[in-house]
Amino acid sequence: MTVPAELKYSKDHEWVSVVSPKEVRIGITDFAQRQLGDVVFVEQPKKGDRFDSSRAFGTVESVKAVSEIYMPCDGTIVAVNELLADEPELINTDSYGDGWIVQVEPSRMKDLDQxxxxxxxxxxxxxEED
Incomplete structure (x- = not known):
């Protein structure tokens, strides 16, 4: 299982990567995608949508289950990964790269410290395994 050192993580199994002083990219972890199995559909929010921390902002559907994705910080969606519409399996093959889900402008970057x-x-x- 891969856990890149440069990323931040939520207990809901989302990862966060700082891409600029005002924006972060969010996806689900390698652990989460393995638990789900083969991803067949990703429901994403729209650009401009605003979410509070810990609120569901989309879903990932696999052959096993449908799982909600939670916002790890308060913020506004500035981009969605358009590739996932036609290639949802990118979450399985490259969860920390091309499988990112949304890009967000956090209300307060300092919240990422949590x-x-x-x-x-x-x-x-x-x-969790214990």
Whole structure:
């Protein structure tokens, strides 16, 4: 299982990557995509939609289940990954790259400090297995 050190993580298994001083990219973790299995559809919000932290902003549908995706910070959607409409399996093959889901302008970048580091996320996963 891959957990890139440069990303931040939520306990809901989303990852966050800072792409500019005002924007972050969000996707689901390798752990989450493995749990889901083969992804067949991704429901995404619209550009301009605003979400509060911990609110569902979309869903990922797999052959096994439908799972909600949660916003790890308050913010506004500035871009959605258009590739996922035709290639939802990118979440399985490249969850931290081409499989990103949305780009967001957080209300407060400082809120990202509350997310887990890679080491903290790995520890969280270990504690969930117990």
């Amino acid at each position: 997310l887990l580091s890679a080491d903290q996320y790995k520890e969280y996963l270990r504690s």
